[in-house]
Amino acid sequence: MDKFLIKGGCTLNGDVTISGAKNAALPILFATLLSNHEVVISNVPKLRDIKTTLALLRELGATAEQNEDVVINAGGVHHQKAPYDLVKTMRASILALGPLVAKYGKADVSLPGGCAIGARPVNLHIHGLELMGANIVVEDGYIKARVDGRLKGAHIVMDMVSVTGTENLMMAAALADGTTVIDNAAREPEVVDLANFINALGGKVSGAGTDSITIEGVEALTGGQYEVQPDRIETGTFLVAAAVTGGKITCHKTSPRLLEAVLAKLEEAGALVESGDDWISCDMRGRTLKSVNVKTVPYPGFPTDMQAQFTVLNVVAEGAGRVTETIFENRFMHVPELQRMGADVELEGNTAICAYTEQLSGAQVMATDLRASASLVIAGLVAKGDTIVDRIYHIDRGYECIENKLIPLGATMERIA
Ligand SMILES: CC(=O)N[C@H]1[C@@H](OP(=O)(O)OP(=O)(O)OC[C@H]2O[C@@H](n3ccc(=O)[nH]c3=O)[C@H](O)[C@@H]2O)O[C@H](CO)[C@@H](O)[C@@H]1O
Numbered sequence: 001m002d003k004f005l006i007k008g009g010c011t012l013n014g015d016v017t018i019s020g021a022k023n024a025a026l027p028i029l030f031a032t033l034l035s036n037h038e039v040v041i042s043n044v045p046k047l048r049d050i051k052t053t054l055a056l057l058r059e060l061g062a063t064a065e066q067n068e069d070v071v072i073n074a075g076g077v078h079h080q081k082a083p084y085d086l087v088k089t090m091r092a093s094i095l096a097l098g099p100l101v102a103k104y105g106k107a108d109v110s111l112p113g114g115c116a117i118g119a120r121p122v123n124l125h126i127h128g129l130e131l132m133g134a135n136i137v138v139e140d141g142y143i144k145a146r147v148d149g150r151l152k153g154a155h156i157v158m159d160m161v162s163v164t165g166t167e168n169l170m171m172a173a174a175l176a177d178g179t180t181v182i183d184n185a186a187r188e189p190e191v192v193d194l195a196n197f198i199n200a201l202g203g204k205v206s207g208a209g210t211d212s213i214t215i216e217g218v219e220a221l222t223g224g225q226y227e228v229q230p231d232r233i234e235t236g237t238f239l240v241a242a243a244v245t246g247g248k249i250t251c252h253k254t255s256p257r258l259l260e261a262v263l264a265k266l267e268e269a270g271a272l273v274e275s276g277d278d279w280i281s282c283d284m285r286g287r288t289l290k291s292v293n294v295k296t297v298p299y300p301g302f303p304t305d306m307q308a309q310f311t312v313l314n315v316v317a318e319g320a321g322r323v324t325e326t327i328f329e330n331r332f333m334h335v336p337e338l339q340r341m342g343a344d345v346e347l348e349g350n351t352a353i354c355a356y357t358e359q360l361s362g363a364q365v366m367a368t369d370l371r372a373s374a375s376l377v378i379a380g381l382v383a384k385g386d387t388i389v390d391r392i393y394h395i396d397r398g399y400e401c402i403e404n405k406l407i408p409l410g411a412t413m414e415r416i417a
């Protein structure tokens, strides 16, 4: 199993190009199941989760290849089962459910199960599809959805804000008979990117980015081309790495309007943040890092996917900061690992109380999930001595060869077996 060996004590400086957004690309790749024609998607990051999705699409009978662009033709899909072996490695596989049942009247998708950050049930996905006329049973570890003919447009009020829940129902509604309204919809930029993609193939989605999305079902989608938006979480991760190491990083091919809450917190922490249409820089040189209070909430608030990185920021910043997680019930797995590096951080319910730690020390730590791994890498960069981050397959799910982007910025690190 690969690990990172990181030599601490560096200051990161320079420019980095941000990849396409994992969490936008994944639903877009699944949405290609709605079309019988060739679809070409650019700016798709080269990540483990993308490989898994393409393997799943091929398993269903589609052609799906990633070179410079991703080219998919789902016209040849001949069965509708997303098997456990693929689903267990990637929870986003649940996004096969909506498109398959909408297009073929049938979908068997393995239940994703619990994971490190929380139970993550999929009841809202199931309930919404039932309102659209699907018959759903959970049997032998699979969600089995059936409908005679087309799904029917429905009015769906989501009990809680769910990103992939909104996306699954939006994809299903794209081919339903009639109009669907999703209220209390997620407003995340990735939902907007998916809506734009569906519309690029001839779908009729409006209101994405607000909490009420209207989808007029169409009989079929066409082929087409689409470019995935930049990854706001990868961007935020590099900006925090600049702040924590006291350097300056400029992120290119990104967008400041996607992460306003994060940029505001970086400024509050004492960083000089500057931006243009497609770049953002975070300059911490000669400035004092101050701790900030952070509470994760759905977009446009502070994202849970940046929580672990800000926990590290608070640990090395002056003062005391509180990091409160309200989205997932178990997303502090990085805290005991940071404590092993000497961090003064304690958990009180769903809040991490972070106090200034003069010097983190290198240690052997375990990555438990994607963003926790990113936070441990950042901690390793600023710690005294060597840090080994184990189980970095988690980080490869969401960051495109992160070492290839960090080393040119001044990190001393290598991937070891
Ligand atoms: C692939 C992808 O885009 N992943 C993102 C997506 O995950 P994901 O879409 O899985 O997260 P959700 O927005 O669905 O989860 C929000 C909360 O709703 C709960 N819930 C969700 C669905 C459901 O049917 N029932 C239910 O109770 C979850 O357990 C969680 O407590 O949004 C999260 C919240 O921004 C991000 O951290 C993930 O990076």
Ligand SMILES: C=C(OP(=O)(O)O)C(=O)O
Residues within 6 Å of the ligand: 023, 091, 092, 305, 370, 371, 398
């Ligand atoms: C939690 C995340 O992803 P996923 O929903 O795919 O587990 C993430 O991107 O931080």
